Amino acid sequence: MNTESLLPHLFRTEYSRITAVLSKHFGIESLEMVEDITSDTFLAALETWPHKGIPENPKAWLYAVAKNKVKNVLEKNKTREKYAINILNFPELSTEIDLSEENIEDSQIRMIFAICNPVLPVEAQIGLALRILCGFGIEEIATAFLSNKETISKRLYRAKEKLKKEKIKIELPPESQIIGRLDNVLITLYLLFNEGYYSESQENTLNEDLCHEAMTLTLCLLKNPSTNLPEVNALFALMCFHASRFKARISQNGEFILYEDQDISLWNQDLINKGMYHLHKSSVGQKASKYHLEASLAYWMTVKSDEKWNTVLQLYNQLLILEYSPIAALNRTFAFSKVYGNEKAIEEAQKIKLENSPYYFSLLAELYLPLQPKIALESLEISLKLCKSNTEKALISQKINKLKGQL
Amino acid sequence: MEEYVLIMRHENGAAVASPEQMQIWMQQTMDWLGGIAAQGKLLNTGNGLSFDDACVVGHGGVVTNGPFGEIKETIGGYVMVKADSVDEAVEFAKGCPVLQGPGNTMEVRKVAKHEPK
Known part of the structure; x- marks a missing residue:
């Protein structure tokens, strides 16, 4: 790796690690000093590495520089004053920073x-x-x-x-x-x-x-x-399942690809497996938190099967009973349509009345499409009016044009 | 917006259901509650009340055990909802799968608010 690509990566991980260690050492009141020391450390790397080459062990180099900078700050009255560091709080000057x-x-x-x-x-x-x-x-x-x-x-x-x-x-x-x-x-x-x-x-x-x-x-x-703990495992599983679709959801031109249109072979199977491992580990104890339910739903998103919809509907029921959210209400209605058919789902949809949401009208359009395409078109047009994101506007317009051609 | 309690009343609390039947009821109940929750109007799923060991304490401390020989109806559970009107609360109640049992009823009661004087 050359300096250009190595530095941002190292910066992210090591910045947070060095900042954490120094903050624990000096306490929250010295956060400003800690941030300055860490930034200076990376500045030093940025100034030297391009000329002298990347050190054999860049991490150790950064840690050594950070330790030196701490010493410099603490030994000078001027800098101590600047950061209002009370030397009495650090009797041995505490320059031995533990970066294990x-x-x-x-x-x-x-x-x-x-x-x-x-x-x-x-x-x-x-x-x-x-x-x-x-x-x-x-x-x-x-x-x-x-x-x-x-x-x-x-x-x-x-x-x-x-x-x-x-x-x-x-x-x-x-x-x-x-x-x-x-x-x-x-x-x-x-x-x-x-x-x-x-x-x-x-x-x-x-x-x-x-x-x-x-x-x-x-x-x-x-x-x-x-x-x-179980909830933490559930949250991690949720993240793994979603992250598994990163490659599949963005086209080469950087456009967003809808879930239904994604190339499944691009889903990251390692992350899906990791998610399953942690979902399994989360399933101990009595409590089914919102992370458990969302992780289970995210798991079902990695499975393409018509058999799953009743399970998905039940998970959305539980999630909504635990905590209402408009997006869960919309998704539940979609799952409901897969289990009970569009006609009954339209009745459910009309009850949730999310009339400020473009997604609500997109969902209505989806449900009306096979039954009353004219209402589907009207719904899409309302959705387009309400929609704020350009990427999504483009997708809705595509659908409108396609539908107009068919009517 | 008012708060209402929907009380499920069973005519025959001693009826025994098969596990398959229980499974279907469970699903129907969850779909019913999920539908109310999807409108943001479910306040509390309440508690199911078990019929096991149920008994009734009468005047003078007379305890009658189940299976409720003298009592026509027993309460199976309740849920709490928010609704704009009693009509809306009644609409919610109509969807409850308990009503599939002949003789079963739903009681709709507004939660009394104690207005500060």
Whole structure:
């Protein structure tokens, strides 16, 4: 690998690892200093490696530089003042930073809990997770959120100030509190994954990276026995099943390919198998969380069979009973049509009344198509009016033209 | 939006169903609840009430055990829904598979709200 492709990859993974270790060492109040030290470390790599070549062990090189930078900061009065570091808190100057694999993993899991903290608004949690846990740049985060750098910078700044103010400790919650705190961690990781998977942004590589990072963090929880719980396995399984379709859902021109039109041979069988393994591991205990249900549904998406629809309908019933969401209501109605036929499904669809949703009218069009194509066409036209995404508009227009030709 | 309780009443609580029949009822009940939930109007799936060990305590502490010789109807369970009107709640109740049993009924009751004085 040359410097150009090695650096972004190393940056992502090592940025978050070094930041986690230093944050655990210095506490949340020194986050600014920690981020500066880590950024400087990578800047140093960027300045030297292209000329002197990539060191034999790039990770060790980065760790050594980071340790030196810590020493420099702590030894100079000026920099200590800048970061308001109280030397008394670090009696031996604590320059011995432990960058062992063991301590890195421990630090990362603590950081996950510190950042996925309900004192922060959800958007701020996801933003900070992207920056600190995943090593994404501000610009990348702005692209992912369809926002601009200033907004994101402000949001991250406020989030960090809040963590400082609340004196959030970088620690793993005690065993008795893990389950309660884990809820919020899982929601953030779930949203982080969805941010990449359902993103409107055209940056497909970035979106895939986002999903990949959400999976890495979830895996981090699975590695620790105290957080290797059924729900976490279910969430990971869900991510594996969805991620298995990455290659199949984008065409060579970067266009979105609908599920029905995907080339199944492009589905990643390794990820499907991994998903099945973790789904199996999640099936202990009494509780069927929303992640269990969604993972089971995602599993059925990897199976093309007409026999599955009743099971799928039952899973959507359970999911909706647990927690209402418009998208689940639409999908349930689709599954209902596969079990009970379109006529009965239209009755169900009319009851859910999601009249602001383009997907609702697309679904109605689908259901009316074999029975009353004229109403199907009208529904598609409403859907087109309501639709905001250009990719989806193009797909709806295609359908409209095709249907007009047939009528 | 008001809250309603839909109470399922069985004429014959002692009737024994085959496992296959139970399976079908289960599915129908889930489809019914899923349909209400898909409208965002399911508040609470309540609890199913078992007929096993059921008994009735009467005036003077007289305990009557099942199978409910003197009682015409028994409650099988309840669910809670949100509805704009009693008519809508009645529509929900009409879909309940319990009504397939002859003599079974659904009782629709609005949850009383204690308005602050």
